[in-house]
Amino acid sequence: METSDLANHLIDALDDVLSSPRDVIALAITTICAGGHLLLEDVPGVGKTTMAKGLAKAISGKVSRIQFTPDMLPSDLTGVSVYDQRSQEFAFRQGPLFANIVIADEVNRANPKTQSAMLEAMGEGHVSVDGNTYSLPDPFFVVATQNPIELEGTYPLPEAQLDRFTACTSLGYPPADVETRAIAQAAGTDPLGGFEALCTLQDVLHLKASAGRVFISEAVAAYIVAILHATRTDESVTFGASPRAGFALAAMAKAWAMLQGRDFVIADDVIALAKPVLAHRLVLRESRFNTSMGSRYDVLDRVLEGIAVPRASQESASRSSSPGWLNRAR
Known part of the structure; x- marks a missing residue:
């Protein structure tokens, strides 16, 4: 399959199962092909996390979801060195950033110190813990969601971190017909329940390489x-x-x-x-x-x-x- 066909196939498939606007889905796939990271900013309950999960399922690979909270520490993202009594050495235990697709949910509910811990990962593709540098998987794509800062319990993202997000957009409230169909579905129905992976990690790397050329x-x-x-x-x-x-x-x-x-x-x-x-x-x-x-x-x-x-x-x-x-x- 040609790269443009594969990318558009991803857009079409996600458009079929998500209530998100097609242009937002297209922007997300474009961001992945560009090797960047995406920030979704909107009020709660409009499908930000569902869209992020859909992107993760479409691209096979390791997926992690991080629910940001005010008491989260930087080590909760990067991982920690733990002393192994049997080997009498410190062993590094990877944090949730060590994944191909990282869903950073409500990223602006974390304190500024934890928010800044993501800078190196997003900008450099690696993290530093206890003086050691650890490379993150390739591809590495962060799709983060944030609530407007007017909501209680949020911290404004620093300009340095905003600059690491390649693109930022919002979903907005869905049209009436889309919202009607969603409400009419059986209670507890997962729109992504039968959604299967559409490409491999090698396909994603090929898309990135093709875009770069x-x-x-x-x-x-x-x-x-x-x-x-x-x-x-x-x-x-x-x-x-x-x-x-x-x-x-x-x-x-x-x-x-x-x-x-x-x-x-x-x-x-x-x-x-x-x-x-x-x-x-x-x-x-x-x-x-x-x-x-x-x-x-x-x-x-x-x-x-x-x-x-x-x-x-x-x-x-x-x-x-x-x-x-x-x-x-x-």
Whole structure:
């Protein structure tokens, strides 16, 4: 199966069993193909954890779920060294981060010290315990859920950790017909009960490698840099998008192009991914802890409107085939 076909098959299969919006599912698969991590931000009860579990079941491999709580310690994530009396040596016992897919549920209910323990794992692919470094499995994908900080018992994620999440989105409340079908189902029915794995770990690694080979021209790269610089100089922004954000946007644009069956990136790919990749990284002037995604989207709308789209990319877009599910995702 071609890489684009496999990726779209994952989207179609998950769309059939989940009540989540198709564009959010597509963004999640794109993030996996880009080798990144996804943050789902929404109020409780709209299906964040169910979607995360669906992604985990679709990709065969070791899965762990971490329910974050205020009393959690960093060692609860990374693991600990335990003294073995028989061997008279310390042995390392792996924590739940040692999995291919980590479901970090309600990540912003943990204290800041524990939240920061995830930085090395997400950014470097390894953890350090008692002076020793331990590599995490490959692929390693974190899909985290968080509640709005207005809810009781939540801590705002630090900017450094938000920057480690490749993309951030929300599910929103489901349409009335979808919610009606869910309520009408038999009590206790698991929507993922009969859902089987759709690909292997090697397939995931192949998807990541294929996305990495997608060509991005210097003109499109310059377009990404122009967007980054515009967020840094916008009058309503205190801290704009970092260089890491630029690499993330480029990687996501490559994966997005691959899902459409193209081996090159066009400006439309960058535009389509700008908000989910950049919005959560912006710190607005009116409040250091401003979490209004709508305000951040307004900033990005203004930024994108003020930057000329690369001409060559426009010509390539006019010659390329229909983007298929991309139209539906929009």
